[in-house]
Amino acid sequence: MKRVQDKVALVTGGGSGLGEASAMMLAAEGARVVLADIDEAAAKRVLRRIKAAGGQGAALQMDVSQEADWIRVMASIQRRYKGLHITLNSAGINRGYSDPRETEFKDWKAVMSVNLDGVFLGTKHSMRLMAQSTPVNGSIINISSIMGLIGHPGIGAYNASKGGVRLYTKSVALSCAEKGLKIRVNSIHPGFIDTPLLRESMGRMRDPELAQKTYDALQPVGHLGQPQDIAYGVLYLASDESRFMTGAELVIDGGYTAR
Ligand code: NAP
Numbered sequence: 001m002k003r004v005q006d007k008v009a010l011v012t013g014g015g016s017g018l019g020e021a022s023a024m025m026l027a028a029e030g031a032r033v034v035l036a037d038i039d040e041a042a043a044k045r046v047l048r049r050i051k052a053a054g055g056q057g058a059a060l061q062m063d064v065s066q067e068a069d070w071i072r073v074m075a076s077i078q079r080r081y082k083g084l085h086i087t088l089n090s091a092g093i094n095r096g097y098s099d100p101r102e103t104e105f106k107d108w109k110a111v112m113s114v115n116l117d118g119v120f121l122g123t124k125h126s127m128r129l130m131a132q133s134t135p136v137n138g139s140i141i142n143i144s145s146i147m148g149l150i151g152h153p154g155i156g157a158y159n160a161s162k163g164g165v166r167l168y169t170k171s172v173a174l175s176c177a178e179k180g181l182k183i184r185v186n187s188i189h190p191g192f193i194d195t196p197l198l199r200e201s202m203g204r205m206r207d208p209e210l211a212q213k214t215y216d217a218l219q220p221v222g223h224l225g226q227p228q229d230i231a232y233g234v235l236y237l238a239s240d241e242s243r244f245m246t247g248a249e250l251v252i253d254g255g256y257t258a259r
């Protein structure tokens with residue numbers, strides 16, 4: 001028996017990075033995976049990889065910050081699979097570094113709308129469909145960050161959005177438990193993981209070799225994490241193995257926040 005056999009999973013940001021690696025792993029472990037990404041071509045590319053490996057799923061274009069998109073995506077999942085068991089809210093953005101005095105309000109709002117509004121909408125609409133599924137057995141996994149646990153200069157909007165994801169997750173987990181709704185809600189807090197998002201930050205340093213060395217040296221374990229390192233955590237939270245876990249924060253960071 002595979003670890004998420006026959007479950008239906010939705011992965012936002014499924015076209016790249018942590019979403020892609022997690023979607024591949026969920027599909028390999030038996031889930032039917034709906035990839036939702038603002039970049040439809042990227043979602044379709046990952047779907048081809050899933051199918052080539054013998055898995056099943058679908059690819060949909062969506063902007064997680066738009067409620068109309070969530071309504072459309074949930075209706076499509078309901079039509080196609082008649083229910084939903086796993087949502088991984090992975091879509092997220094950063095807008096680079098800025099002095100708080102210079103940060104543009106539009107950049108603050110852009111980060112909040114994807115990273116925090118997107119998680120709010122994804123949690124709300126996933127709960128609604130999960131609650132109609134038979135049997136009700138849901139797991140919502142929100143990708144926060146170690147930057148939702150500790151502060152870092154120059155990324156105030158990102159810090160605030162990821163801190164918001166952490167506490168929103170706990171609040172909804174308690175609401176579900178209080179109502180006896182069998183939906184678990186947890187957050188994952190990745191450290192520095194080698195994805196296009198991180199490479200974009202590293203790219204701002206002029207010397208790529210120096211950038212790699214600098215980022216590796218920041219990690220207590222001496223190197224960056226890989227997307228699969230996060231996907232294993234996602235798989236655990238998605239599966240029934242974590243049935244007693246809700247409102248929790250899973251830190252996967254090579255020891256970064258242990259100092
Ligand atoms: P990534 O490789 O850039 O993947 C994110 C995906 O989300 C991309 O395909 C992106 O499309 C898509 N996306 C962006 N805005 C969207 C929107 N409004 N609606 C739907 N999809 C959207 O980044 P990643 O590193 O995998 O990051 C995934 C999550 O992990 C994010 O929430 C990030 O904050 C978090 N995280 C990452 C790290 C790390 O070190 N990588 C560490 C901690 C937390 P485009 O490429 O077209 O923008």
